[in-house]
Amino acid sequence: xxxxxxxxxxxxxxxxxxxxxxxxxxxxxxxxxxxxxxxxxxxxxxxxxxxxxxxxxxxxxxxxxxxxxxxxxxxxxxxxxxxxxxxxxxxxxxxxxxxxxxxxxxxxxxxxxxxxxxxxxxxxxxxxxxxxxxxxxxxxxxxxxxxxxxxxxxxxxxxxxxxxxxxxxxxxxxxxxxxxxxxxx
Amino acid sequence: xxxxxxxxxxxxxxxxxxxxxxxxxxxxxxxxxxxxxxxxxxxxxxxxxxxxxxxxxxxxxxxxxxxxxxxxxxxxxxxxxxxxx
Numbered sequence: 001x002x003x004x005x006x007x008x009x010x011x012x013x014x015x016x017x018x019x020x021x022x023x024x025x026x027x028x029x030x031x032x033x034x035x036x037x038x039x040x041x042x043x044x045x046x047x048x049x050x051x052x053x054x055x056x057x058x059x060x061x062x063x064x065x066x067x068x069x070x071x072x073x074x075x076x077x078x079x080x081x082x083x084x085x086x087x088x089x090x091x092x093x094x095x096x097x098x099x100x101x102x103x104x105x106x107x108x109x110x111x112x113x114x115x116x117x118x119x120x121x122x123x124x125x126x127x128x129x130x131x132x133x134x135x136x137x138x139x140x141x142x143x144x145x146x147x148x149x150x151x152x153x154x155x156x157x158x159x160x161x162x163x164x165x166x167x168x169x170x171x172x173x174x175x176x177x178x179x180x181x182x183x184x185x
Numbered sequence: 186x187x188x189x190x191x192x193x194x195x196x197x198x199x200x201x202x203x204x205x206x207x208x209x210x211x212x213x214x215x216x217x218x219x220x221x222x223x224x225x226x227x228x229x230x231x232x233x234x235x236x237x238x239x240x241x242x243x244x245x246x247x248x249x250x251x252x253x254x255x256x257x258x259x260x261x262x263x264x265x266x267x268x269x270x
Contacts, residue, residue, distance in 0.1 A: 031258055041267040068270040072263035074256050094206035099257060099269040107261045114269030153265045176191040183264040 032185050041182030042069040045158065047175030054168040062086045064093070064173065070182075072104070076101040080116065084175040089126030095119065095162075097139075112156075120164060130167050137164040143177070152183050198247060199234045 032038035045066040052059050068082040081096040098117035104112035116139040127133050141160035145153045156177045163170045196202065209230060217223040239247075 031260055031263075039263065042263065043267060045270075051210075055236065057194075070267040070270050072266040075259045075262035076255055076257070078263070078266035078269065082270050099266065101269060104268075105259070105262050107233065107264065109265075112268040114266075123235060141269050143265075145265070145268070153268065156265075156268045158268065159222065177268070177270075179265075179267050183267060185261065185264055 008162065019177075023078060038182070038185050040069065041179055042067075042082060043178045043180040044068070045082075045175055045177040047084075047158070047173045049174075050172040052170040054170070056124045060089075062088045064175075066175075066177075068177070070099075075105050080118075089124075089129075091122055091124040092127030094121040094123075095137075099139075099141075111158070112143045112145070114141045115139070118162070120162070131167075132166045135143045135164050137162045138170075139163075146176075152179075154179050154183075194250070195247065198243065199238045201234065 012016050017045045045064075045068060047066060049060065049062045049064045050059060064086055066082050066084045068080070070078050070080045072078040077097045078101075078163045079097070080099050082094075084093040084095075085091075086093065095118045097116055099114045099116040102113050103117055104110070118139055119138045120137045122130055122133045139160055141158065141161045143156040143158045145155075146157050147153075147155035156179070157175075158177045159172075159174045161170055161172050196206070210227065213223050213226045213230070217226050235244075
């Protein structure tokens with residue numbers, strides 16, 4: 001089976017899991033409808049990154065501006081996608097997958113933590129360093145709400161570790177994230 | 186209830202505390218310095234605890250509780266999922 005086909009299967013499985021979760025439970029009346037645009041949020045991030053290679057290569061670092069979007073399926077499950085550009089490595093990074101919130105689900109909570117799985121795609125000059133340009137990664141992320149406005153989170157300090165077994169690398173990210181759209185209900 | 190509380194419930198069902206787990210990890214690391222062997226030993230120890238403390242029925246109940254935690258909908262929850270992207 002080709003790598004691309006395997007990656008498509010993994011992506012379909014991740015999205016299928018999200019869909020199954022969304023169909024399993026019905027939203028409470030106070031929540032927006034299942035596929036309401038109110039569940040969508042989006043914004044931008046500024047992140048520093050450390051590329052921690054597990055195959056003996058020296059670690060490297062980079063600056064990763066990011067555009068992101070999230071769609072909450074339930075109180076704890078969401079779909080997530082992002083686009084990043086590493087200007088130092090001349091590389092684009094695309095990610096899409098599912099997140100499960102393990103901490104901080106209440107509106108007043110400021111500390112949040114998530115587990116997730118992503119399809120990860122790379123393109124551009126820097127991507128030649130990677131064994132697989134299309135792969136998958138497991139993600140553990142945490143965030144602290146640094147600023148709220150009218151009970152809506154608008155700024156987070158974020159940190160995450162993304163492990164890609166097929167590329168033998170962990171990408172550590174630390175930065176600031178702005179929520180420009182959504183996050184109101 | 187936060188999902189993390191489910192992890193504590195699992196430890197409780199196995200009659201374990203977080204300190205017990207960390208202590209056993211340290212013991213195994215000392216006894217078996219090779220990572221692969223240590224991982225096997227930890228797995229054996231954990232499987233032994235599961236067999237000792239859980240029945241298929243109680244494990245299924247715990248799994249169902251975890252699933253309900255994951256799929257529940259609470260008014261006003263979810264707007265800060267962008268934090269996890």
